[in-house]
Amino acid sequence: MMKRKKQVGNLAQVVLFSLVVAGCTHVYKAPVNLVKVDQQREIIPLNVELRLSDELRNAKWEKHMMGDTFVLPLGDALAQNAEAVTRQVFSEVVVTPGTNNEATSGVKAMITPKMVVAEWTWGATAFGDSILSVILEWKMEDLKGNVVWIDTVKGDGKENTGNIFTHKSNARKQIDKCITDLFQNSFQALSSSVEIMEFAKKGAD
Amino acid sequence: MNLNSGMKFFQTFFGVCRYGLFSRKARSKLRFRKLLVCVLALALVFNGCATMRLPEHEAQSFDHYKNAQVKSELAVAIQPLTDVKDIKEYFGTNLLSMNVLPIFIAAENRGSASSFILSKDRFTMGAAQSAHNNLNQAGSGRESAGQSVAIVGAALISMPMLFAAMKMISDSTVIQHNLKVKEFQTNTLSPGEKVQGFAYFQLPDKKTRPNEWNLHLEALETRSKKTEGFDFTFALEGKGGNQK
Numbered sequence: 001m002m003k004r005k006k007q008v009g010n011l012a013q014v015v016l017f018s019l020v021v022a023g024c025t026h027v028y029k030a031p032v033n034l035v036k037v038d039q040q041r042e043i044i045p046l047n048v049e050l051r052l053s054d055e056l057r058n059a060k061w062e063k064h065m066m067g068d069t070f071v072l073p074l075g076d077a078l079a080q081n082a083e084a085v086t087r088q089v090f091s092e093v094v095v096t097p098g099t100n101n102e103a104t105s106g107v108k109a110m111i112t113p114k115m116v117v118a119e120w121t122w123g124a125t126a127f128g129d130s131i132l133s134v135i136l137e138w139k140m141e142d143l144k145g146n147v148v149w150i151d152t153v154k155g156d157g158k159e160n161t162g163n164i165f166t167h168k169s170n171a172r173k174q175i176d177k178c179i180t181d182l183f184q185n186s187f188q189a190l191s192s193s194v195e196i197m198e199f200a201k202k203g204a205d
Numbered sequence: 206m207n208l209n210s211g212m213k214f215f216q217t218f219f220g221v222c223r224y225g226l227f228s229r230k231a232r233s234k235l236r237f238r239k240l241l242v243c244v245l246a247l248a249l250v251f252n253g254c255a256t257m258r259l260p261e262h263e264a265q266s267f268d269h270y271k272n273a274q275v276k277s278e279l280a281v282a283i284q285p286l287t288d289v290k291d292i293k294e295y296f297g298t299n300l301l302s303m304n305v306l307p308i309f310i311a312a313e314n315r316g317s318a319s320s321f322i323l324s325k326d327r328f329t330m331g332a333a334q335s336a337h338n339n340l341n342q343a344g345s346g347r348e349s350a351g352q353s354v355a356i357v358g359a360a361l362i363s364m365p366m367l368f369a370a371m372k373m374i375s376d377s378t379v380i381q382h383n384l385k386v387k388e389f390q391t392n393t394l395s396p397g398e399k400v401q402g403f404a405y406f407q408l409p410d411k412k413t414r415p416n417e418w419n420l421h422l423e424a425l426e427t428r429s430k431k432t433e434g435f436d437f438t439f440a441l442e443g444k445g446g447n448q449k
Contacts, residue, residue: 065374116390119382121256124375128256133386146430150322152390161256194395195320195427 025069028168030077030175034084035183041191045091046200048140049107051098052079053114061118061132072175074118074134081183082113082136089190103143108203112139113186116152123161130161130170132178136186140196149195155182257379262295262387264311264401272437278316279394279424281323281435284309286403287442295387297380304408306441308420311401314394321424321433323400324391330406333417333438393427408441416440 057079061072087093094104103110117135122128134155140148157178162170190196267273273282285308286292292300292307300307308330312323389402408414422435 063378117385117388119378119385121378121382122375123256125256128375131382133382135386135390137391147322147425148427149393150324150391151393154386193393195393 025071028070028072028171028175030072030074030179031172032076032080033176035081035180037085037088037184037187041089043091044089044191044196044200046109046196046203047092047094047107048086048090049094049096049104049110050083050086051096051110051112052082053098053112056082056113056115059115059118061120061134063120072118072120072132074115077175077179078113078115078134078136081179082186085183085187085190086111088187108143109148109199110141110143112141113137114139117154126161126163126166128161130159130174132157132174134178134182136182138186138190140199142199148199149193151189151193153182153185153189155179155185157181257297257376259295259297259379259383262309262403264309264399267311267313270311272439274435274437275315276424276433276435277319277426277431278314279319279321279433280313280315281422281424282311283420283422283437283439284311285418285420285439285441296384297376300405304410306406306408307403308406309401309403310389310422311399312394312424313399314396317396319429320396320427321394322391322427323394323422323424325389325404326391327423328389328404329421331419331421332415333419394424414441416442 057075059073059075059078061074063070083093083095092107094107096104098110098112114137115134116137117133120132121130123130135152136155137150137152139150142148155178157174157176159170159174159177161167267280267282270282270284272284273280275281285306286295287301287306289299289301292298296307310328312321314321384403384405387403389400389404392400394400417438417440420437420439422437424433424435425431426433
């Protein structure tokens with residue numbers, strides 16, 4: 001009887017130890033709400049192919065720290081907003097995964113967004129600032145593959161790091177802010193590009 | 206006799222204690238001291254545990270830079286950061302000790318018609334004698350900068366040290382974020398536009414490192430598809446910067 005009790009005790013210790021030592025994976029959720037763009041701009045009369053690669057659709061921020069893994073999947077939010085913003089800038093948009101080198105027939109240019117940076121800082125205390133930054137590269141090529149325009153756009157989201165109870169909700173607000181900022185800036189960059197407007201004018205002639 | 210003197214001693218002792226601890230004057234003094242200690246402790250905690258902040262590296266006017274060139278109305282200037290004090294101020298860690306050299310690059314399109322693409326993939330750095338040999342391509346020493354701090358923190362697990370480790374993790378995320386956000390990104394420079402940022406180069410070991418370096422940058426004019434090359438020669442003082 002005593003021996004059995006001891007065995008159960010040992011087993012409980014092993015289970016407890018492995019629970020303490022084993023790393024956890026913390027997954028944050030990025031909202032996939034489409035970003036609203038307030039500015040009223042003239043739509044650029046150009047038929048473009050938007051290439052949303054698997055690399056972009058699977059984009060994420062990931063950090064390994066003290067045995068734990070923190071993951072923020074960004075792919076869906078980036079892909080859906082990239083399409084929404086492109087549709088607000090150009091008259092016609094065809095979405096492809098960009099696996100074919102050749103352009104879709106009828107389009108005049110290809111646009112490829114690519115995530116180049118996703119970094120997240122954590123405050124030293126619950127009141128410390130936490131900043132999430134995502135940098136997206138937008139590239140427009142003509143049908144021969146010449147780069148017409150390329151730009152990198154940054155989006156930031158800042159909030160308090162939060163404590164054990166508020167961290168997740170603060171993080172959600174922060175991710176939302178970052179994605180909104182990123183795609184409002186992207187809209188601005190695409191719609192005000194001199195090079196794109198010139199190219200569209202040439203293509204229309 | 207002994208009992209009496211003992212009783213007297215206790216009476217005096219308790220009297221003094223009561224007066225010392227509970228008189229109005231003493232209580233207000235004690236309250237003030239307690240408050241002072243609390244304020245000092247909070248100041249220490251907030252100062253020591255505040256989230257790290259790193260300043261922006263502001264671009265100067267082009268005349269300020271030793272290494273500046275203008276070609277086809279495109280002005281480009283570079284500033285290698287070789288002073289450890291400056292590097293620590295802007296990056297929060299000594300990148301040179303990890304053989305990473307940050308070079309600040311600023312460009313301005315002074316033209317009214319042409320646009321240029323400054324692609325970071327076309328930046329190369331090599332020993333000054335063999336300028337275009339692309340000896341040391343743009344390296345990626347960036348990851349290690351923040352992570353090296355985190356590794357130190359991860360090894361410490363006792364409670365007060367865990368708190369210290371958390372601070373280090375916070376610092377490492379700030380350092381890493383700052384490095385990436387300040388990095389020069391590929392951009393199209395429309396007429397009148399300016400861009401700036403850091404390019405990070407992985408240097409060879411100190412023993413085999415030459416002192417004179419050449420940085421080669423290329424800009425593509427979007428209309429004519431003509432490439433403009435910019436070459437800057439500079440010295441790493443004391444074979445690896447000013448290691449103060």
